[in-house]
Amino acid sequence: MTAADTRIAPAAVQAAAERIASHVRHTPLLRRDLLPGLLVKAEHLQHSGSFKLRGAANALLALGADAVVAGSSGNHGIAVATLGRGLGVRVTVVMAAGAAETKEAAVRALGGRVVRVPGGVAARDRYAKELAARTGAALVPSSDHDLVVAGQGTVGLEMLRDAPDLDAIFVPVGGGGLLAGVCLAAAHLGSAVRIIGVEPDGARRYARSLSAGRPVEVPPSDSVADGLRGQRPGEVILPIVRHRVDELIGVGDPAVLRAMTLLHRAGIPAEPSGAAALAGALRLNLPGRSAVVVSGGNSAAALAAAGAAHTGTGRRPAAPHRPACPHPHHSEEGRAMNPIDTAELTGLITGYYRETLGDDTLDATSDFFEAGGDSLAAFQIVHRLQELLDAEIAVALVFTYPSPAELAQVVVDDLSLASASA
């Protein structure tokens, strides 16, 4: 890829790496045999909890503005606010109606102002642009900006320098900044690595735009991967993706949740968007040496726990109630479940909170996520549910209901209903 192919010269990624070096972590490339020889780029360990800090740092440092506006699903806003606080920059983050409340709270806790707008990501980005123009603040988009793309590319630079023999890299795709950045990094290093973008099934704007030969806007999505709900391909990004990406694949919510569970078991507390690349790698199961970018770890639970740490209370605020997942009796497989002992299940769930944690009021989601690979009891619950239900629903249930009492209630009610009607 040459500079003539795209607006951004591949060398901009190296310049970004030098500019942001003192603000970012060089994150490890972990070996986790979720697939033979698979490597995991651990960006959940990045400052601010996601790779978004890289592009945000490159833009903030290069622009030198004293006020910025950023449209974000959350992680970009958290990154900009984290940096803004240190650099003395006033930060306003524009978030779409359905964006995570815990991410909004994190931006506010870092001193950022948050404006919520109705609609999806496209409406959000239009509003952010208008607001920046109206107030004279610098616009720092979450992906479609030369400096942001170059900053995100430092993820690829580190990966390809740490493992030059990689055959394939799987990258989650939201706005596409990370994907385009990894492409530029590969071009800069002259690497022929296969680059595969992973989009949520409901938001395949890059795949559709490439096949249509023009930018296609898709409707707002409610993918469980809240960072991957982009609607339009970026103007800066699309030519890079067209030129260099080898393949774009789609993954559904169940596959993302399954990948997230596997990562958690392996001690990597990814958020859903951060697990999408693994879902893609599991789907293709390529021969050779692959790496996935675990792009973030800002789950509701992780943010809530960080919030509690900030306040010094040691207690976690309850995670906001997430949209209901499919109930067991809505599933064909759920109907064909084994006979169950509801008392045993209720005992397992409530006993876990009382006996293992010494508290029956803690937030179920927080505990599950925060425990990472260590909490055998949490996984026992999932396993027991998986014997009764189909796997995705079991996992979704544990992630959805914010208290053990609610979780037990819904499982018992729904299983009883399903057994009675079977």
Ligand SMILES: Cc1ncc(COP(=O)(O)O)c(C=O)c1O
């Ligand atoms: C954790 C996480 N992964 C991936 C993405 C997608 O990144 P991009 O917008 O650069 O495609 C996001 C976007 O918010 C994210 O928060």
